[in-house]
Amino acid sequence: MKRQSIFTTSNTVFCVMAVILAIVPFVSDSRTTLILLTQIFIFGILAMSYDMLLGYTGIVSFGHAMFFGIGAYTSAIMLNMYESTMAIFTISIAVGMLLSAVLSFFVGLLTLRLKSHYYAMLTLAISGLVLVVAEKWRTMTKGNDGFTFRAPEFFRDRMMFYLFALACLIVIYIIFKRFVGSPLGRVLIAVRENEQRTASLGYKTLHYKVIASVLAGVVASLAGSLYAVSLRFVNTSVMSMDITLDALLMTIIGGVGTLIGPLLGAAVIEFAQHYLSGLARDYPIFERWIIIFGIIYILAVIFFPRGIVGTLSQKLGEWKMKRKTAAVEETFQKVPPPGIADESGEWK
Amino acid sequence: MELIISLIINGLATGMLIFLLAAGVTLIFGLMDVLNFAHGGLFVWGAYSGIFAYAATESFTIGILIALLTGAVLGFITEKLIITPVYGNHVQQILITLGFMIVLSECIKVVFGPNGIPVSVPPLLAGSWEVGNIIIIKYRIFIIAAGFIIYGVFHYILTKTKIGLIVRAGVMNREMVQALGINIKRVFLYVFMVGAALASLGGVLMAPYSGVIYAEMGMEYAILGFIVVVIGGMGSYSGTLFAAILVGLAGSFMAYYVPYLSLAVNMIIMVIVLVFRPQGLFTVAKG
Numbered sequence: 137m138k139r140q141s142i143f144t145t146s147n148t149v150f151c152v153m154a155v156i157l158a159i160v161p162f163v164s165d166s167r168t169t170l171i172l173l174t175q176i177f178i179f180g181i182l183a184m185s186y187d188m189l190l191g192y193t194g195i196v197s198f199g200h201a202m203f204f205g206i207g208a209y210t211s212a213i214m215l216n217m218y219e220s221t222m223a224i225f226t227i228s229i230a231v232g233m234l235l236s237a238v239l240s241f242f243v244g245l246l247t248l249r250l251k252s253h254y255y256a257m258l259t260l261a262i263s264g265l266v267l268v269v270a271e272k273w274r275t276m277t278k279g280n281d282g283f284t285f286r287a288p289e290f291f292r293d294r295m296m297f298y299l300f301a302l303a304c305l306i307v308i309y310i311i312f313k314r315f316v317g318s319p320l321g322r323v324l325i326a327v328r329e330n331e332q333r334t335a336s337l338g339y340k341t342l343h344y345k346v347i348a349s350v351l352a353g354v355v356a357s358l359a360g361s362l363y364a365v366s367l368r369f370v371n372t373s374v375m376s377m378d379i380t381l382d383a384l385l386m387t388i389i390g391g392v393g394t395l396i397g398p399l400l401g402a403a404v405i406e407f408a409q410h411y412l413s414g415l416a417r418d419y420p421i422f423e424r425w426i427i428i429f430g431i432i433y434i435l436a437v438i439f440f441p442r443g444i445v446g447t448l449s450q451k452l453g454e455w456k457m458k459r460k461t462a463a464v465e466e467t468f469q470k471v472p473p474p475g476i477a478d479e480s481g482e483w484k
Numbered sequence: 485m486e487l488i489i490s491l492i493i494n495g496l497a498t499g500m501l502i503f504l505l506a507a508g509v510t511l512i513f514g515l516m517d518v519l520n521f522a523h524g525g526l527f528v529w530g531a532y533s534g535i536f537a538y539a540a541t542e543s544f545t546i547g548i549l550i551a552l553l554t555g556a557v558l559g560f561i562t563e564k565l566i567i568t569p570v571y572g573n574h575v576q577q578i579l580i581t582l583g584f585m586i587v588l589s590e591c592i593k594v595v596f597g598p599n600g601i602p603v604s605v606p607p608l609l610a611g612s613w614e615v616g617n618i619i620i621i622k623y624r625i626f627i628i629a630a631g632f633i634i635y636g637v638f639h640y641i642l643t644k645t646k647i648g649l650i651v652r653a654g655v656m657n658r659e660m661v662q663a664l665g666i667n668i669k670r671v672f673l674y675v676f677m678v679g680a681a682l683a684s685l686g687g688v689l690m691a692p693y694s695g696v697i698y699a700e701m702g703m704e705y706a707i708l709g710f711i712v713v714v715i716g717g718m719g720s721y722s723g724t725l726f727a728a729i730l731v732g733l734a735g736s737f738m739a740y741y742v743p744y745l746s747l748a749v750n751m752i753i754m755v756i757v758l759v760f761r762p763q764g765l766f767t768v769a770k771g
Contacts, residue, residue, distance in 0.1 A: 194575070196579075250762050254758060254762060256519075256578055258755065260707060261751040262751070265748050268751075272744055381586075424593060427586075427590040427591065429586070430586035430587035430590065431587060437580040437583060438569050441576070
């Protein structure tokens with residue numbers, strides 16, 4: 137097999153996008169844009185990690201918010217209890233990831249043996265339990281009221297935090313890209329396509345599914361840590377169902393089973409949320425903009441189950457295919473080979 | 485002793501409320517194998533429309549009837565628009581009905597306003613009896629009775645009548661029943677409508693019990709309904725009743741003895757049951 141060069145068209149496009157995004161804060165003065173883009177990066181990371189489960193392994197999890205929440209709370213509590221320095225923040229990210237890894241490992245081991253819908257419900261129940269713990273453990277979490285804390289000195293400047301979030305996004309994207317292409321990632325895709333067949337080929341599917349769920353949990357925890365620092369405030373809403381729903385919506389609308397899809401979905405939803413809630417000030421009808429989302433989402437599930445990216449790449453593939461067959465047919469018309477193609481034009 | 489009896493009555497009443505909600509879920513999820521996360525939305529619509537009619541006409545009976553009607557109509561719409569394209573595909577079902585759930589509960593906020601609405605118990609059922617030192621609230625007895633009646637009716641229909649036979653046969657083998665000349669699509673549509681109407685009934689009966697209704701209650705109670713169906717075992721009506729009572733009693737005793745665990749007790753029961761007996765406590769053998 138030919139070893140592919142790193143400078144493919146898509147990689148070049150991503151590099152250009154990354155550079156443009158990195159330049160934005162130096163060109164634009166708008167604080168709102170900066171904050172909005174930072175939110176998109178954070179939720180992009182979350183949605184990508186969710187897609188690792190939904191799109192690549194074919195598991196529907198309703199408990200993703202608990203890992204997001206664990207990351208957010210770990211960072212917030214540690215920054216609040218000790219001093220707010222970069223070192224503590226880095227350690228808190230690592231601690232959050234470790235906690236999420238341990239939790240997702242045990243949850244996965246216990247529940248991934250079950251059928252898909254039982255898994256969905258069990259994760260829903262367990263994340264409900266974690267939410268109850270967060271609400272009741274008031275000495276640590278201050279319950280539903282939440283608490284504010286000081287962000288590290290380095291991040292007082294919004295621009296620095298913007299660049300940091302962008303860097304995290306790019307690193308996670310590259311890691312995921314490598315992971316999906318690796319033999320391990322291939323097995324995950326095989327599990328999604330046909331679990332029984334993968335199992336009968338000798339792969340222990342449970343192990344692979346647990347690996348996917350641990351990876352997704354760890355990355356979701358990173359997104360949570362970033363989210364807490366971006367708000368400088370944390371309360372139990374970081375563990376609520378809404379976060380999981382957001383991740384789900386972003387993944388579905390952007391395109392399941394692609395890495396760029398969830399990013400695009402995050403961008404679309406955050407922008408729409410921002411502008412529609414801005415419109416609500418003038419037109420009260422937009423106050424319930426969630427309805428519009430719900431309807432778009434239902435239509436997307438029925439008509440575009442592959443999302444924006446999936447549908448586009450399918451169309452592109454069909455178009456390329458057509459051009460290719462047209463070119464081939466043209467060659468064959470010059471020298472018609474007898475007996476290779478039948479009347480319907482299908483190849484034998 | 486008095487304490488234990490009161491706790492049992494409270495637990496039974498809560499269990500029956502959960503059963504009323506779960507009865508619809510059992511039909512739709514347990515028998516038809518459709519994961520309808522919009523069930524909570526139907527529940528809230530039942531509660532709001534029923535209470536709206538009750539407030540307008542001063543008659544709780546009319547409120548219940550309106551709730552049943554709303555449930556059936558919404559069930560019709562849901563089945564036709566949302567469920568039909570995704571029969572047999574669980575992941576798609578979860579995703580699409582979740583979207584519909586969002587639409588339903590946001591529509592509640594548009595029509596009835598985003599704030600909770602206080603509800604009073606109908607005068608006939610208000611108040612309580614005193615037996616010795618035990619205070620028995622009338623509405624709780626009413627709910628317990630309603631739960632047992634619903635259970636009896638459905639148990640009878642499903643096991644003793646021809647309609648029940650067709651439904652059970654359709655669940656086992658759709659194509660076969662279709663081949664025998666029965667329009668199984670229409671039968672499933674009716675079953676779905678009945679399930680939705682049951683969800684609405686649960687909603688309107690729940691309203692005076694909890695004293696206030698709000699748009700988010702749908703999701704909370706729908707989760708409870710699913711938990712109960714999963715604990716009881718898919719498709720088993722008696723299992724659902726048993727699990728509902730178990731969850732209700734456990735909740736009521738926990739709330740008294742270990743209050744900080746009371747919110748988590750349902751989840752804990754479900755986790756234990758699913759880990760050790762994934763098929764549920766009672767299971768119906770399926771062909």
